[in-house]
Amino acid sequence: MTVARTIIVFTITVSLVTFIAFFGRLPAFRNTPIGFLNRLFLVYIPSAFRRLDLKLTNGRVTDSGSRLGHYLMHDKHPLVVVFFLGLVTACATLFLPTVWHLLRPHHKLLVGLLLPQPYIFLYLSAKRNNHTYINTLNHAEQMRHYPYDRVLYYPGTACRTCKFFKPARSKHCSICKTCVSRMDHHCIWVNNCLGRGNYKWFLALLLSTGILIAYGAYLAYYTLSPLVQKHYSKYEAWYEYSPKVGVNPQSWGAYFDKKKHYSLAYTSIYLDIGGVRGSGVGLLALFTWPLPLGLLAYHIYLIWAGMTTNESAKWADWGEDMADGVVFLGHRREETMQEYRPTASTRSYQTNHSAHSSSSTSPFPTPPDTPPEDEEPPTTWPLESRHILIRTLDGQPPKTLPSRIRSVAKEDSFDRVWNLAAVENVYDLGFWDNIIEVLLN
Numbered sequence: 285m286t287v288a289r290t291i292i293v294f295t296i297t298v299s300l301v302t303f304i305a306f307f308g309r310l311p312a313f314r315n316t317p318i319g320f321l322n323r324l325f326l327v328y329i330p331s332a333f334r335r336l337d338l339k340l341t342n343g344r345v346t347d348s349g350s351r352l353g354h355y356l357m358h359d360k361h362p363l364v365v366v367f368f369l370g371l372v373t374a375c376a377t378l379f380l381p382t383v384w385h386l387l388r389p390h391h392k393l394l395v396g397l398l399l400p401q402p403y404i405f406l407y408l409s410a411k412r413n414n415h416t417y418i419n420t421l422n423h424a425e426q427m428r429h430y431p432y433d434r435v436l437y438y439p440g441t442a443c444r445t446c447k448f449f450k451p452a453r454s455k456h457c458s459i460c461k462t463c464v465s466r467m468d469h470h471c472i473w474v475n476n477c478l479g480r481g482n483y484k485w486f487l488a489l490l491l492s493t494g495i496l497i498a499y500g501a502y503l504a505y506y507t508l509s510p511l512v513q514k515h516y517s518k519y520e521a522w523y524e525y526s527p528k529v530g531v532n533p534q535s536w537g538a539y540f541d542k543k544k545h546y547s548l549a550y551t552s553i554y555l556d557i558g559g560v561r562g563s564g565v566g567l568l569a570l571f572t573w574p575l576p577l578g579l580l581a582y583h584i585y586l587i588w589a590g591m592t593t594n595e596s597a598k599w600a601d602w603g604e605d606m607a608d609g610v611v612f613l614g615h616r617r618e619e620t621m622q623e624y625r626p627t628a629s630t631r632s633y634q635t636n637h638s639a640h641s642s643s644s645t646s647p648f649p650t651p652p653d654t655p656p657e658d659e660e661p662p663t664t665w666p667l668e669s670r671h672i673l674i675r676t677l678d679g680q681p682p683k684t685l686p687s688r689i690r691s692v693a694k695e696d697s698f699d700r701v702w703n704l705a706a707v708e709n710v711y712d713l714g715f716w717d718n719i720i721e722v723l724l725n
């Protein structure tokens with residue numbers, strides 16, 4: 285019984301720690317116990333340990349530790365990928381030979397179909413992808429995918445490392461050392477950034493891994509249950525015929541004690557019959573299948589909301605500042621929007637035209653502050669933001685606007701906003717169109 289209990293506690297602890305370590309940093313868990321535990325393990329305890337080490341050994345222990353920590357957290361390395369693939373491979377190698385002779389042909393076929401999928405999708409997520417990484421060759425094309433919303437992204441922001449204007453929705457990754465198109469997040473499970481080109485493969489990886497693990501747990505139950513049931517009946521009869529001294533058999537305490545006894549007995553018999561290879565792997569699968577599927581559910585929520593993980597953090601920051609009453613919402617002047625902005629050809633025509641004619645009666649208003657074409661080229665995106673957000677330090681309406689906002693904003697159009705519902709998310713086309721955008725780009 286103690287072995288069963290140890291294995292259960294161990295499996296639950298491993299599942300929980302994995303969950304907290306990898307998902308606790310998500311903005312969705314920011315103000316929850318999971319977010320706190322993540323910070324406790326990754327920030328508070330290491331920094332307390334560092335302070336102690338500075339006092340005791342002048343920081344010698346943590347210096348070597350932090351070099352390793354820096355390598356693990358900030359360098360591109362395949363350790364986590366190797367761990368993940370190793371775990372899947374080891375579990376399959378232990379589990380399948382144990383139960384294979386008990387499987388019906390259609391289960392054998394399904395195993396053959398499901399097992400390779402995480403490997404394929406991991407490869408596709410991890411491999412270098414030209415639609416994800418921005419370079420000088422594809423930069424012009426990347427600039428035309430999304431407009432700048434002037435809430436999360438502004439035109440004219442340069443990446444100091446890559447030496448070009450950052451396209452809207454992109455972010456520089458210090459681990460991959462490149463700007464990433466439609467940056468979602470840098471994922472250590474695939475040792476790569478997830479962006480415009482490979483995000484769909486990451487979703488497929490989550491789905492296929494979740495299904496494979498859940499199916500493994502089901503197979504363990506399906507193959508071992510008939511064998512367990514026989515032994516369990518014997519055990520149940522024995523337990524019923526051995527009355528406990530001084531315990532009222534009708535009480536709740538006795539009821540829960542019996543339940544606990546039976547569930548531990550059940551697990552123990554499973555482990556006796558299936559061993560670590562069959563039941564141990566099955567139990568691990570039972571506790572871990574919600575992890576990839578839970579993360580997939582979170583990403584489906586992000587797609588529904590028209591956000592990336594990176595943007596959800598930025599929106600959360602705006603939301604917190606709005607609740608503090610320091611955010612003001614303004615409106616753009618129409619002539620600064622793509623629909624009304626002259627294209628490169630009409631603009632050069634106007635320049636030539638006005639040079640030859642003193643009375644220019646151009647139908648296109650050309651505000652002097654409109655960003656140059658290479659800073660904000662026309663995009664293929666069907667929506668354009670009409671809003672501008674600004675935070676002020678003193679919580680008072682903005683008196684002087686920064687030039688990049690003054691050049692596009694209607695004057696005196698700034699009103700205080702208290703929640704995100706008042707602001708348009710230009711990257712949200714509606715759930716189905718968002719899905720199509722993610723899957724087909």
Ligand SMILES: [Zn+2]
Pocket residue numbers: 443444445446447455456457461462463464
């Ligand atoms: Zn960059």
Ligand SMILES: [Zn+2]
Pocket residue numbers: 457458459460461469470471476477478
């Ligand atoms: Zn990266």
